[in-house]
Amino acid sequence: PDYPTKFPEGFLWGGATAANQVEGAWNVDGKGLTTADVVRKADNRKDMASADAVDQESLKVALADQTDTHYPKRRGVDFYHHYQEDIKLFAEMGFKVYRFSIAWSRIFPNGDEATPNEAGLKFYDRVLDELAKYNIEPLITLSHYEMPIGLTIKQNGWASRKTIADFNRFTEVVFKRYRGRVKYWLTFNEINTSTWGFHETGAIDAGMTPEQQMQIRYQSVHNQFVASAIATKQLHTIDPHAQIGCMLARQQTYPKTPNPVDVVAAQQADDLNLFFTDVQARGEYPEYMNRYFAEHHVHIEFGEHDAQVLRENPVDFISFSYYMTTVTSANEDGNAAGNMATGGRNPYLKESDWGWQIDPVGLRITLDEMWDRYRKPLFVVENGLGAVDKLEDGHVHDGYRIDYLRQHIEQMREAVSDGVQLMGYTMWGPIDLISFSTSEMSKRYGFIYVDQDDAGHGTLKRIRKDSFYWYKQVIASNGADL
Numbered sequence: 001p002d003y004p005t006k007f008p009e010g011f012l013w014g015g016a017t018a019a020n021q022v023e024g025a026w027n028v029d030g031k032g033l034t035t036a037d038v039v040r041k042a043d044n045r046k047d048m049a050s051a052d053a054v055d056q057e058s059l060k061v062a063l064a065d066q067t068d069t070h071y072p073k074r075r076g077v078d079f080y081h082h083y084q085e086d087i088k089l090f091a092e093m094g095f096k097v098y099r100f101s102i103a104w105s106r107i108f109p110n111g112d113e114a115t116p117n118e119a120g121l122k123f124y125d126r127v128l129d130e131l132a133k134y135n136i137e138p139l140i141t142l143s144h145y146e147m148p149i150g151l152t153i154k155q156n157g158w159a160s161r162k163t164i165a166d167f168n169r170f171t172e173v174v175f176k177r178y179r180g181r182v183k184y185w186l187t188f189n190e191i192n193t194s195t196w197g198f199h200e201t202g203a204i205d206a207g208m209t210p211e212q213q214m215q216i217r218y219q220s221v222h223n224q225f226v227a228s229a230i231a232t233k234q235l236h237t238i239d240p241h242a243q244i245g246c247m248l249a250r251q252q253t254y255p256k257t258p259n260p261v262d263v264v265a266a267q268q269a270d271d272l273n274l275f276f277t278d279v280q281a282r283g284e285y286p287e288y289m290n291r292y293f294a295e296h297h298v299h300i301e302f303g304e305h306d307a308q309v310l311r312e313n314p315v316d317f318i319s320f321s322y323y324m325t326t327v328t329s330a331n332e333d334g335n336a337a338g339n340m341a342t343g344g345r346n347p348y349l350k351e352s353d354w355g356w357q358i359d360p361v362g363l364r365i366t367l368d369e370m371w372d373r374y375r376k377p378l379f380v381v382e383n384g385l386g387a388v389d390k391l392e393d394g395h396v397h398d399g400y401r402i403d404y405l406r407q408h409i410e411q412m413r414e415a416v417s418d419g420v421q422l423m424g425y426t427m428w429g430p431i432d433l434i435s436f437s438t439s440e441m442s443k444r445y446g447f448i449y450v451d452q453d454d455a456g457h458g459t460l461k462r463i464r465k466d467s468f469y470w471y472k473q474v475i476a477s478n479g480a481d482l
């Protein structure tokens with residue numbers, strides 16, 4: 001007989017965004033400039049690395065430019081002034097949770113002030129009030145791909161240990177301010193992408209050798225681990241009822257063949273990806289990583305109490321984004337793990353217009369394996385399809401998006417029935433926003449269409465797509481009606 005598959009009661013359905021991709025208002029109410037505000041739009045849609053291409057020269061140009069013409073993340077989709085309308089639309093779909101990030105530079109414009117900017121804190125007060133009106137739980141990311149550019153200029157971002165104290169001054173302020181109003185927090189979005197560079201580390205390392213870059217990036221990761229553990233400790237003291245999680249861009253690697261050497265290669269690639277969660281959930285560096293660092297001449301500088309801080313403050317739950325899987329073999333010399341844009345092709349999978357391989361079954365595999373590895377509650381905090389949508393007679397018929405999401409949610413349901421403890425699902429980009437990797441507007445993810453083009457022209461009008469009505473029914477039926 002069939003085993004009944006269903007989602008648990010209280011499952012948190014919703015959507016996820018990031019401040020630098022939706023808010024706009026980059027220079028309003030005292031906000032400082034961020035690392036995301038100095039990233040130019042990619043010239044080419046296939047250029048997935050534009051967010052890491054910042055060097056000293058392009059930084060200088062960006063700092064002198066007081067417009068948003070070449071810097072789309074400065075304008076976002078003006079959530080800053082549309083948040084009431086947008087949250088109302090989320091509520092209409094029945095959202096139980098909304099994941100968003102706080103822009104650190106709204107609270108500490110330069111990153112190193114002694115006191116916070118009240119106008120910035122007030123904005124998030126208003127957002128939280130609005131969510132409370134509709135009983136939508138906030139899930140807040142403390143650092144989503146941005147930091148005050150002042151900290152890059154002063155100390156090369158996360159490459160410096162000093163940034164730990166700056167960050168934890170910020171986290172203490174927001175934990176105290178929003179105490180009792182926020183049950184779920186995340187520290188660093190996709191912390192593993194620090195190995196790609198600037199967008200996550202805030203450290204300019206363009207032009208350095210790959211060895212030097214590796215050293216800077218993994219040291220930045222270590223500093224983020226410590227800051228994350230300290231934030232965990234702060235939250236548990238300030239608001240004992242709240243929970244905090246880590247966040248990984250999970251990318252499962254499959255072996256290209258059943259040849260055991262390929263299987264080992266895939267396992268190693270997976271370890272390089274899971275290393276981050278291993279540290280944040282288990283509280284110590286795994287031995288395979290100590291070996292990897294030794295073999296690659298990476299030396300991680302530990303502060304006197306770092307090991308203890310990490311050990312004593314593991315996260316409460318584990319969250320991750322899921323977009324694709326990859327393939328590797330022992331013969332290829334590619335860095336299959338850690339970089340979504342590289343890695344081998346899987347002949348059994350289709351891909352999106354941006355070459356991201358679509359693998360719903362991989363989500364079940366990922367959930368089952370992560371549950372086995374950690375035995376901590378899991379949360380899928382990003383998953384979605386970036387596509388070119390056409391607005392015709394006021395409608396967007398995005399059946400392709402519905403298919404993508406349906407297939408992933410089905411597999412999630414299978415995993416839950418395999419015994420995985422899953423807290424919720426926040427689909428990425430419920431409202432169209434600026435793409436992280438290319439800063440395009442035309443790479444759309446939303447249930448809600450935003451009338452704005454790549455050049456920033458448009459009325460900013462919000463329009464419900466077909467998928468809007470579909471997701472509403474998914475939530476109303478707690479995932480039974482797909």
Ligand code: BG6
Pocket residue numbers: 018021145189190249321382386428434435436437438443
């Ligand atoms: C994740 C990020 O990597 O993927 C988001 O956390 C990002 O910020 C999302 O937007 C999709 O990537 P992109 O490049 O299509 O916007």
